[in-house]
Amino acid sequence: MRFSPTAAIVLRQVYLLRGSPTRLLPMVAWVAIDIVLWGFITRYLNAVTGPRVNFVATLLGAVLLWDFLGRVMQGVTTAFFEDVWSRNFLNIFATPLTIADYLGGLVITGVGTSLMGLLVMLTLATAAFGLSFLGYGAALAPFLLVLFVTGISLGILGAAIVLRLGPASEWLIWPIPSLLSPFAGVFYPLSVLPGWMQAIGRALPPSYVFEGMRAIVGGHAPPAGALAFAGGLAFVYLLAACWIFAAVYRFAIRTGLIARYSAESAS
Amino acid sequence: MAVMEPVLAVSGLCKTYGALRAVDGVTFEVAAGEIVGLVGPNGAGKTTTINMILGVLQTTAGAIRIDGFDIARRRTQALANTNFAAAYAPLPGNLTVEQNLRVFGMIYCVKDLSARIETLLGEYDLVRHRKTKTGVLSSGEQTRVTLAKAMLNRPKLLLLDEPTASIDPATARRIRRHIVDVAEKAGAGVLWTSHNMYEVAEVCDRVLFLSRGRILLAGEPAALVREHGAASLEDLFVSVANEALDPQAAAS
Numbered sequence: 001m002r003f004s005p006t007a008a009i010v011l012r013q014v015y016l017l018r019g020s021p022t023r024l025l026p027m028v029a030w031v032a033i034d035i036v037l038w039g040f041i042t043r044y045l046n047a048v049t050g051p052r053v054n055f056v057a058t059l060l061g062a063v064l065l066w067d068f069l070g071r072v073m074q075g076v077t078t079a080f081f082e083d084v085w086s087r088n089f090l091n092i093f094a095t096p097l098t099i100a101d102y103l104g105g106l107v108i109t110g111v112g113t114s115l116m117g118l119l120v121m122l123t124l125a126t127a128a129f130g131l132s133f134l135g136y137g138a139a140l141a142p143f144l145l146v147l148f149v150t151g152i153s154l155g156i157l158g159a160a161i162v163l164r165l166g167p168a169s170e171w172l173i174w175p176i177p178s179l180l181s182p183f184a185g186v187f188y189p190l191s192v193l194p195g196w197m198q199a200i201g202r203a204l205p206p207s208y209v210f211e212g213m214r215a216i217v218g219g220h221a222p223p224a225g226a227l228a229f230a231g232g233l234a235f236v237y238l239l240a241a242c243w244i245f246a247a248v249y250r251f252a253i254r255t256g257l258i259a260r261y262s263a264e265s266a267s
Numbered sequence: 268m269a270v271m272e273p274v275l276a277v278s279g280l281c282k283t284y285g286a287l288r289a290v291d292g293v294t295f296e297v298a299a300g301e302i303v304g305l306v307g308p309n310g311a312g313k314t315t316t317i318n319m320i321l322g323v324l325q326t327t328a329g330a331i332r333i334d335g336f337d338i339a340r341r342r343t344q345a346l347a348n349t350n351f352a353a354a355y356a357p358l359p360g361n362l363t364v365e366q367n368l369r370v371f372g373m374i375y376c377v378k379d380l381s382a383r384i385e386t387l388l389g390e391y392d393l394v395r396h397r398k399t400k401t402g403v404l405s406s407g408e409q410t411r412v413t414l415a416k417a418m419l420n421r422p423k424l425l426l427l428d429e430p431t432a433s434i435d436p437a438t439a440r441r442i443r444r445h446i447v448d449v450a451e452k453a454g455a456g457v458l459w460t461s462h463n464m465y466e467v468a469e470v471c472d473r474v475l476f477l478s479r480g481r482i483l484l485a486g487e488p489a490a491l492v493r494e495h496g497a498a499s500l501e502d503l504f505v506s507v508a509n510e511a512l513d514p515q516a517a518a519s
Contacts, residue, residue: 008373012359015366019400086359091416094321095374096347254325256284259318 001104005097009105010112013079017113027113028120031067035121038063039129057217059187060131062210064121066186069147069154069206070177071117075110076155077162077173084167089261099246106159107152114151118144139216142227143209149234150205156241160248163257185210205234272335273298274348274424274456275320280329282315282480289315291480293329297424297456302447304467304488305460307477308508313460316477317353317426320458322346334423347375352417353428357409360402364393364412367401368419375420387415390445406433414442418449425449425457431466443470464501468492474500476507483507 017023042055049055083092092102125131158173165172183197184206190198201207208230212223252258273296280293290312297303305313318324320331322342331338336345358367365384372380388394391411396404401412410433417425427446431439447470449455461467467474468488476484484491484507488500497503 002376004376005374008370011373012362012366012370015362015370019363020361082359082361086361087357088359090321090323090353090356091358091371092374094323094346094351095371096343096376097374098343101374253323256315256318256324258323259314 001100002098005095005101006104006108009079009102010108013082013105013109013113016082027071027117031071031117031121032124034063034067035060035124036128039125039131043129054217056129056131058214060125060129061213061217062186064125064131065143065147065209065213066177066181066184066206067121068114068118068144069151071114072110072148072151073154073158073177074174075113076106076152077110077158078113079106079109080155080159080162081170084162084170084261087261089258093258099242099249103156103242103245106155110152110155111148114148139222142222142231143212146205146209146227146230146234149231149238153234153237153241156238156245160241160245163245163252164248167261180204180206183207189214203233205230205237272332274334275458276330276332277316277320278330280316280319280331281327282312282319282324283327288480290319293477293480293482295475295482295485297458299423299454299456300450301473302450302457302459302471304471304474305458305477306462306464306467306474306504311477312480313477314353314355314428315480317351317428317458317460320424320426321349321351347420348423349426350375350417350420350422350424351426351428352410352413352430353426354410354430354432355428356413358401358412358416360400363398363400364388364404364415365397367412368416371416372419377419383419387418390418391415407435407438410434411438411442421453422455425455427457427459429461430459431461431463439466446470464499464504468500476504478507 038060039056042060045053045055045059083089154176158176161172162169183193183200184204185193185201186206189211190201190207193201208223208226212227216222275297277296278294280290281288282290293312293316295303305316307313315324319326320333320338322338322345326339331345333345334348336348338345358371362370365388368384368387369380372383377383388397391414393408393411393415396408396412401409404412410430414430417427425446430446431442434442443466446457446459450457459467459471471488473486474484474488474491475482484495484503486494492498492500492503495503495506497506
């Protein structure tokens with residue numbers, strides 16, 4: 001990965017965000033709506049169930065972390081979709097840009113935009129509903145790292161799917177976090193799931209994050225071993241996603257798919 | 268005396284899609300400072316050839332070397348010295364002219380990029396459009412932006428696919444002169460496709476007639492017209508396109 005070409009991909013996204021409020025607004029609006037909605041739900045649940053369970057930490061915290069994963073993924077895929085929407089593949093790929101440069105740019109963009117969303121979520125959840133995530137301090141870092149890496153992997157995988165199947169497959173990508181959420185145990189422990197769903201859940205790094213968060217909220221020590229396993233699993237998925245993107249890119253070069261993407265702009 | 272390696276060397280180039288041979292054994296070279304016209308009817312294989320040279324389409328057979336680098340093995344090095352402009356590949360319309368030039372300049376790792384951008388904005392009469400989103404420019408202005416992008420890295424090999432297709436005659440003439448200058452003074456090799464035979468005759472040192480994926484004729488424009496007894500390059504083009512020309516008779 002080289003600095004200048006990678007920075008070019010990031011700079012392109014900065015230009016687009018700076019010049020277009022319609023791109024900036026969704027980055028904060030949807031997460032704010034989620035936090036407000038779930039904030040009031042948890043406040044209501046706390047009121048009707050008494051102090052036995054802290055729904056703010058368990059439910060609102062889960063929503064915040066799951067939204068964060070979705071934002072990371074969308075940050076990566078949206079940067080890729082900019083090339084799809086502007087029919088820019090031929091211009092981009094007929095250059096010395098390498099796949100590592102390109103993916104590096106997408107990932108840095110995704111990290112940057114998701115951090116903006118995270119900041120909005122944390123501010124709103126803390127100020128409006130008293131969720132004290134920052135009180136967990138450095139203990140939060142490994143949880144966020146696992147979600148970061150998983151979100152990046154899903155984003156790269158999503159980009160590979162659209163590159164392979166064409167622009168119309170974009171609608172397949174957006175619901176991926178929703179499809180995974182029942183298996184990841186976002187709002188409930190994996191133990192409530194049937195066996196086959198638990199098996200899938202255990203293959204998903206975020207499930208260890210949410211089990212770990214529930215342990216911490218319940219006053220237990222963070223499950224370091226499980227988190228380390230989740231981190232390792234997430235990095236394996238990241239490597240696999242990069243490999244899949246590279247394989248799809250090679251397929252696109254072999255078959256002329258890149259040129260056909262471009263050719264659509266002429267029609 | 269040392270023999271200079273051509274900036275582009277294409278040998279035995281083939282591309283097949285199933286039974287269709289889109290490009291069938293094409294061999295040619297472009298020397299430094301030379302402008303070579305690649306002409307032929309629609310579907311002749313011109314754009315397929317250019318896509319393979321740009322590394323966005325894998326060859327079925329054959330080899331492509333740019334400035335001595337094999338595109339299949341050393342793609343990054345080969346494309347660092349190459350650039351292109353094509354009517355069917357406009358730059359992203361949601362970025363301004365200056366933003367587009369900066370982004371692509373960084374992709375090509377252009378040194379002193381700000382100064383280079385200023386030079387190109389002036390050369391292509393784009394100074395007043397620098398803050399304008401590329402997508403709202405006229406097609407002629409967009410073509411000038413694409414050409415400015417193509418010059419960013421001072422390419423040794425420039426691929427131009429109908430670069431003046433949507434430009435008014437005065438601007439087209441200025442651009443043709445500019446590209447001839449780039450070839451003569453900077454020593455860039457240029458591969459130029461066009462359906463405008465007047466333009467090809469004016470700027471190209473050599474012309475390659477492509478039909479059904481094969482090069483049927485190659486030579487200097489004026490010499491080809493003379494040798495084949497055609498009234499003009501356009502007449503010769505029409506003859507080749509209609510396959511009225513008998514290649515064996517032409518060779519004898």
